[in-house]
Structures are given as C-alpha cells and as structure tokens.
Amino acid sequence: MKNTKITYIASLLLATTMVFTACGKSSESNQEAVTATAEAPVVTEAPVVTEAPVVTEAPSTTEVVEENNSWSDISEVFGDEETVDEEVIDESTYIARALGSVDVYLTPDDAESTWSFEDTTEYGSKTVFLVNEIDGDWYNVHLPVRPNGTTGWVHIDQVEIRTVSLHVMVDQSERLLTVFDGDEVLLSTSVAVGTEENPSPNGYFYITDKLLTGNPSGAYGPVAFGISGFSDTLSSFAGGPGQIGIHGTNNPDSIGTAASHGCIRVNNDVILDLSELLPLGTPVTIQA
Structure with missing residues (x-):
C-alpha cells in the first residue's frame, strides 16, 4: 500500500457539487447526500467474502436537497491501488x-x-x-x-x-469507523450514520469513487467517497439512485448520532486523512 500526501489544489474545486444520492445536499448545516459504492480475504482461488448483520437506528433529521451538482474525481491525486x-x-x-x-x-x-x-x-x-x-x-x-x-x-x-491491503469497518451501534491494514488499526473515528427512517445499509461494499466536492464548507465537506452500496429505503434521492457515500460535513455536532439519509459522515479533517489512505476498491463493511 502506498500513501500519498494530499495536495489540495484550488483549481480542482468546482463551483457546484454532484450529489451522492442518499444524503441530500444544501446550504444549510444539517444536510447531506448519498452515493452509490465491498472484503474478501485475499484471492488465490476463491476469496472469502463476509457480509454484515442487520441495522437498527434512531433519530431523524430533515434535509433540503439540491439536485444539480458537479464533483471532480481525485482518485489519481490521492492514494491508488x-x-x-x-x-x-x-x-x-x-x-x-x-x-x-x-x-x-x-x-x-x-x-x-x-x-x-x-x-x-x-x-x-x-x-x-x-x-x-x-x-x-x-x-x-x-x-x-x-x-x-x-x-x-x-x-x-x-x-x-x-x-x-486496507479494509474499512463501520460499526453503526458504536458510531465508529476503523481503517485496518491487515490486523493493524491505522485510524479510528466517530461517525454519523443513517436515521431509523433511512438507515445506513449493512453489508460488504467497496469504494467506487473519490471526489472533491468543490465546497469544503458545504454539507459534504471537502472530499466524498462513493461506495457500492445502496439505500434499503430510498430507491432514488436528489436525482440519483440512492447510492451510499462516506464524506465530510458542515455539521460536526451530528457526529456520533444517527443523522443522515444513509451516508457515513465524518469530520472534515478525518475525510482528508481517509483520502490519503484509501484507494479505489478498498473494501467497506457496514455492520449493526
């Protein structure tokens, strides 16, 4: 694995942001969007896949959604496979x-x-x-x-x-995201997860997109990951198919609660650290 230092290039930032469709986006501080983006132990003949349990969650929030957005790929700027x-x-x-x-x-x-x-x-x-x-x-x-x-x-x-060699584990009951390199813990941080009405889906997924949002102070923070999972309750959201994401936030008080439409929210300094660590394809397990 190789870690690449983030160079936050102003020219990459766009004036508008594309929605991760399960966590709505707006100018208000308590908003979000969802996107669409799983581990198998290493392949020799047939790698083993583990899938996670079922979710239970609580509080709900209201979020205003803006559908017309434009994000830019940074998968080649930050860590790669x-x-x-x-x-x-x-x-x-x-x-x-x-x-x-x-x-x-x-x-x-x-x-x-x-x-x-x-x-x-x-x-x-x-x-x-x-x-x-x-x-x-x-x-x-x-x-x-x-x-x-x-x-x-x-x-x-x-x-x-x-x-x-990396793997992300999200424990919804503990509101905790942990990055492993094999058995070694590289990073552990509190997160916000989906509400009882629109919970984050449990399962075995992987990172499909790494994006600059173009608005570091916006609802998604500076960087967002799309993952291969989709909302179990929203067939569409904000013009998209209800795909789940991991991203920053402009509402740090929501961290540690059930506050999103299904996305995993982290603090903005953490999402920047994750951008250095996680390449496309990194497995993501979400469990209850």
Missing part, C-alpha cells in the same frame, strides 16, 4: 480495474452480458470491481448495482488486477 505483487498476494485483496468498457455476465457460460460498465464512473473515477472469486480466465466480482450484494463474472481480458 498497488499493482499485483506475488510476494504480497496472500495478504491483499484483489481489485479488478477496467481497461475499457466491461461486460459482466451472470455466469461465464452466458452468451450475452447482463451488465455493461464504462471505463469510468459517472463521477469520473476509474471503474473498479472488488474480486470475490477466480475461476480460470474469469473473475467473479462485486458490482455497484442493486440489490446490494450482487455479483457477476468478468473476463480477464477486460480488466487488470490490483491489490489493496
């Missing part, structure tokens, strides 16, 4: 990085694909998938689609393999 190294392969998680458009099949034997992904996401980040299993020339991967936990098969010719 490591290329495959046979010496560390058994201690890392495989990430399949798109070489171009990617066709995804329900089974390797299917004649036609079920899903198709461009080489970049709608937010401009490089398209990546978290590998679940390897079978010859085919990778079974976690997909950033509904329902949560969906997997499909991609051919080896359409992706390149990277590795990442």
